[in-house]
Amino acid sequence: MSTFQILMFAMTLFFAYQIFRHVQNLDDSPPNMTETKRSEPVIAEPASVAEADKAYEEGNLAGAKMHLEEALHADPANPEILNKLAFVTAKSGDRLSAIELYERSLELDENDDLTHNAIASLYRAEHAYERAQDHYLKALEIDDTYAQTYYNYGNLLVDMHDIDAAHSMYTHALELQHDFVQAREALQSLGRIKND
Numbered sequence: 464m465s466t467f468q469i470l471m472f473a474m475t476l477f478f479a480y481q482i483f484r485h486v487q488n489l490d491d492s493p494p495n496m497t498e499t500k501r502s503e504p505v506i507a508e509p510a511s512v513a514e515a516d517k518a519y520e521e522g523n524l525a526g527a528k529m530h531l532e533e534a535l536h537a538d539p540a541n542p543e544i545l546n547k548l549a550f551v552t553a554k555s556g557d558r559l560s561a562i563e564l565y566e567r568s569l570e571l572d573e574n575d576d577l578t579h580n581a582i583a584s585l586y587r588a589e590h591a592y593e594r595a596q597d598h599y600l601k602a603l604e605i606d607d608t609y610a611q612t613y614y615n616y617g618n619l620l621v622d623m624h625d626i627d628a629a630h631s632m633y634t635h636a637l638e639l640q641h642d643f644v645q646a647r648e649a650l651q652s653l654g655r656i657k658n659d
Contacts, residue, residue, distance in 0.1 A: 511537070512544060519551060527551045542568040546578055558585050576602040580612055587619050595619050610640035617649060626653055 511534040518526035531548040538544060545568035553561035565582040569575065583598035599616040606612070617632030630653050636646040 512547070515547065515551070524551055524555050528555065540571055542571045542575065542578070545571070546575075546581070549581065553585055558588055561585055562589075574605050576605040576609060576612065579605070580615055583619070584615060587622060590622075592619060592623050596623075608639060610636040610643055610646070613639065614643065614646045614649070617646070621649075621653070629653060 511530040515527040515530035515534065518524075518530060528548065528551045531544060531551060534544045535541070535548055545564050549561045549564035549568065552564060562582060562585050565578055565585070568578050569582070572578070579598040579602035583595040583602070586592070586595035586598065596616075596619060599612060599619060602609070602612045603616070613632045613636035617629040617636065620626075620629035620632060630650065633646045633650045633653065636643050637650070640646070
């Protein structure tokens with residue numbers, strides 16, 4: 464694995480953590496209207512979700528998973544719980560089960576671009592590039608103003624050896640978010656790849 468691929472994999476893990484943090488904080492903070500046009504409904508969650516959040520913060524993935532499974536049993540049609548459980552499941556190393564959980568979440572809410580991003584990252588890690596691409600394209604169809612999606616899609620395109628398209632995605636991410644350090648670094652790396 465090249466240094467660039469290791470960096471890209473690390474960024475995928477970082478993005479998965481950001482998805483978890485975003486989902487975790489939906490009810491705690493007002494939406495940032497300057498970043499995206501998201502307006503999520505407030506959903507009351509069982510107490511076990513708070514316990515799961517606490518367990519995760521303490522590094523107890525097994526405990527977080529157990530509490531989220533309890534919460535899902537109490538509310539099986541809650542996409543937020545499914546997404547958290549999928550994240551913790553992936554973090555535990557079971558990407559295939561996490562994909563199944565994200566798919567269930569998308570059955571409940573197919574217009575959640577963050578879930579499409581998360582599942583695409585897992586498909587990418589499993590080298591199911593076409594499936595990952597389908598989810599990134601769906602995420603862009605839902606929200607074409609979210610810079611992170613363009614960045615993530617660029618990472619996939621690098622894996623698919625489509626350097627020109629990846630360059631375009633990273634550039635678009637920077638146009639949307641001028642201080643996107645990872646996108647700028649990825650563009651610089653692509654320049655080195657083209658020059659080699």
